[in-house]
Structures are given as structure tokens and as C-alpha cells.
Amino acid sequence: MSESSKAADAEGTSASSKDEIIKGLNEDLAREYKAIIQYVVFSSTLKGAEYGDIAEQLKVHASQELAHALEVAKQIDYLGGDPTVNVQGAEYSQDSKKMLEIDLKQEQETIKSYRERIRQAERSGEFALSEALRDIIVEEQDHEIDLKDALGLR
Numbered sequence: 566m567s568e569s570s571k572a573a574d575a576e577g578t579s580a581s582s583k584d585e586i587i588k589g590l591n592e593d594l595a596r597e598y599k600a601i602i603q604y605v606v607f608s609s610t611l612k613g614a615e616y617g618d619i620a621e622q623l624k625v626h627a628s629q630e631l632a633h634a635l636e637v638a639k640q641i642d643y644l645g646g647d648p649t650v651n652v653q654g655a656e657y658s659q660d661s662k663k664m665l666e667i668d669l670k671q672e673q674e675t676i677k678s679y680r681e682r683i684r685q686a687e688r689s690g691e692f693a694l695s696e697a698l699r700d701i702i703v704e705e706q707d708h709e710i711d712l713k714d715a716l717g718l719r
């Protein structure tokens with residue numbers, strides 16, 4: 566980071582904490598891409614009468630993950646970063662229960678990650694970002710609940 570860009574940012578978020586947030590948001594974006602892929606594929610291949618309701622819910626999750634990806638990419642651009650084109654490696658299982666467990670684990674990692682990102686944003690005074698991430702995390706928590714219900718964990 567050059568001295569001049571440090572100085573330019575002196576009154577707002579420091580350049581280094583902004584870079585850190587952008588790096589974290591790009592990890593979040595790559596994870597959203599992964600979630601879209603998993604939900605698109607899995608909502609169309611999920612088999613078993615006991616999973617009838619969740620297959621429909623997973624289609625809704627897919628659309629919501631796309632909306633999250635669009636929002637996170639917009640926030641990265643706003644902060645002066647480049648939204649990533651990299652996807653986190655998607656996972657798949659032909660076993661329905663196993664696949665739901667994969668999705669649940671991913672949602673839990675996502676929630677943990679957004680909590681950390683919200684803390685970072687607030688420490689840096691990026692309150693609009695924090696608000697946007699809070700809206701996303703509410704939906705991620707709904708996803709977690711849907712998956713837990715489908716797995717009989719609640």
C-alpha cells in the first residue's frame with residue numbers, strides 16, 4: 566500500500582482494514598457461488614417422499630444465495646475491490662441425507678464467516694456494509710433452520 570493511498574483513506578476506514586474486509590468478502594462471495602451450485606443441482610436431484618418439502622425450499626435457497634452474491638459483489642466494488650470470479654469447490658453426494666448434511670455444514674460456516682465480517686465492518690465504521698450483511702445473515706439462519714428441520718435435528 567503506497568503512502569499516498571494511506572493518506573487518501575486517513576479520514577475513513579484505514580486502507581489495510583479495507584483490504585482485509587475486501588479479502589474476507591471475496592471469500593464470502595466464492596462461498597455464495599458454491600452454495601448456488603449445490604442448491605441448483607441438489608434441488609433437482611433430491612429423491613425421497615420424506616424430502617418433498619425441502620426440495621422446494623432448496624430452490625428458494627438457490628435464488629437467495631444468488632441475491633447474496635450480487636449484494637456482496639456490489640459491496641466489494643463499492644469498497645474499491647475486484648469481486649472474485651473464483652468458486653469455492655462445490656460438494657455433492659447422491660445420498661440425500663449426506664447432501665443435506667453437506668449443505669447444513671456449509672450454512673453454519675457461512676453464518677460464522679458473516680458474523681466475523683459484520684464485526685470487521687463495524688470496527689472499521691462501515692455501517693452500510695454491516696447492515697447489508699445483517700440482512701443476508703437472517704436468510705442464512707433460515708436456511709440452517711430449513712436444513713435442520715429436514716434432517717430431523719430440531
Ligand SMILES: [Fe+2]
Nearest residue numbers: 597629630633
Ligand atoms: Fe448466502
Ligand SMILES: [Fe+2]
Nearest residue numbers: 600672705708
Ligand atoms: Fe444460505
